[in-house]
Amino acid sequence: MKVVRIEHVYKDYLLGEQKVQALKDITLSFDPGVFLAIAGPSGSGKTTLLNLIGCIDTPTSGKIYINDQDVSGRTPDQLADLRARTIGFIFQTFNLLPVLSAAENVEYPLLQRKDLSREERQRRVAHFLDIVGLSKYASHRPNQLSGGQRQRVAIARALAIRPAIVLADEPTANLDHKTGEEILLLMKRINRKLKTTFIFSTHDKRVIAKADRLVRVEDGEISLLGMRKDARWSFARHRAAEGGGNGEVPTEPPAAAAGEQSHADQN
Ligand SMILES: Nc1ncnc2c1ncn2[C@@H]1O[C@H](COP(=O)(O)OP(=O)(O)OP(=O)(O)O)[C@@H](O)[C@H]1O
Numbered sequence: 001m002k003v004v005r006i007e008h009v010y011k012d013y014l015l016g017e018q019k020v021q022a023l024k025d026i027t028l029s030f031d032p033g034v035f036l037a038i039a040g041p042s043g044s045g046k047t048t049l050l051n052l053i054g055c056i057d058t059p060t061s062g063k064i065y066i067n068d069q070d071v072s073g074r075t076p077d078q079l080a081d082l083r084a085r086t087i088g089f090i091f092q093t094f095n096l097l098p099v100l101s102a103a104e105n106v107e108y109p110l111l112q113r114k115d116l117s118r119e120e121r122q123r124r125v126a127h128f129l130d131i132v133g134l135s136k137y138a139s140h141r142p143n144q145l146s147g148g149q150r151q152r153v154a155i156a157r158a159l160a161i162r163p164a165i166v167l168a169d170e171p172t173a174n175l176d177h178k179t180g181e182e183i184l185l186l187m188k189r190i191n192r193k194l195k196t197t198f199i200f201s202t203h204d205k206r207v208i209a210k211a212d213r214l215v216r217v218e219d220g221e222i223s224l225l226g227m228r229k230d231a232r233w234s235f236a237r238h239r240a241a242e243g244g245g246n247g248e249v250p251t252e253p254p255a256a257a258a259g260e261q262s263h264a265d266q267n
């Protein structure tokens, strides 16, 4: 099973009269449990791609499958239900509700889940605040927390629904390097322990180096797929226009990448 499968996806935006092609013929798939970075220059389509995977937005054409289920053609209500059960979000600017405490922020997405009792919600809040090391800060409001602590609350909130996938758009961009690194290590620890799939976008080479899979986008197209084994990256060039690649992010170093290996810290 693929946790995410994207087939020939295009996304256009209309800007007045002008059509902006944000994504062009993206074909990609990921296995469950990956720790995957989407990298690329500003404006290349990273956020657009995350929003499509997260079912926040829908493609202009092409198909997206989440856990092998086709999500195209679903109604906004059906997509909201899928998100509430399957996908956790972490944002660059944390997006916590300022009037709610850390615990209430973590509980917030669970309120949509009518199948969860109050006790179960509170059990999860306590559990995930503990996982991110913030049990003592449960009653603090966001403005009483540091940036790194706020992002930890956001991680606990994303995890509380027990998602199959956590999507994080530039999760470390508003943090200093040390805090950003701690947040990334926390995400990785959770990825290993809970087997949650993490897909995050980033500009930061140090963040990319922590991933175990890489998708590089340039100008709305995939230019490179990579996987890391120990400290070594292997890459497969991917140019849909040249007929190359089926978009499957490799689980073993691709044969095509022989001679194209380099150490993570040289990228
Ligand atoms: N709502 C929108 N309306 C019109 N154009 C948009 C919209 N959202 C994004 N775009 C355009 O789509 C392209 C891809 O944008 P996107 O936000 O996905 O890039 P990004 O890789 O996330 O960039 P950054 O690193 O700066 O966050 C850009 O050319 C952008 O201007």
Ligand SMILES: [Mg+2]
Residues within 6 Å of the ligand: 046, 047, 048, 169
């Ligand atoms: Mg972006």
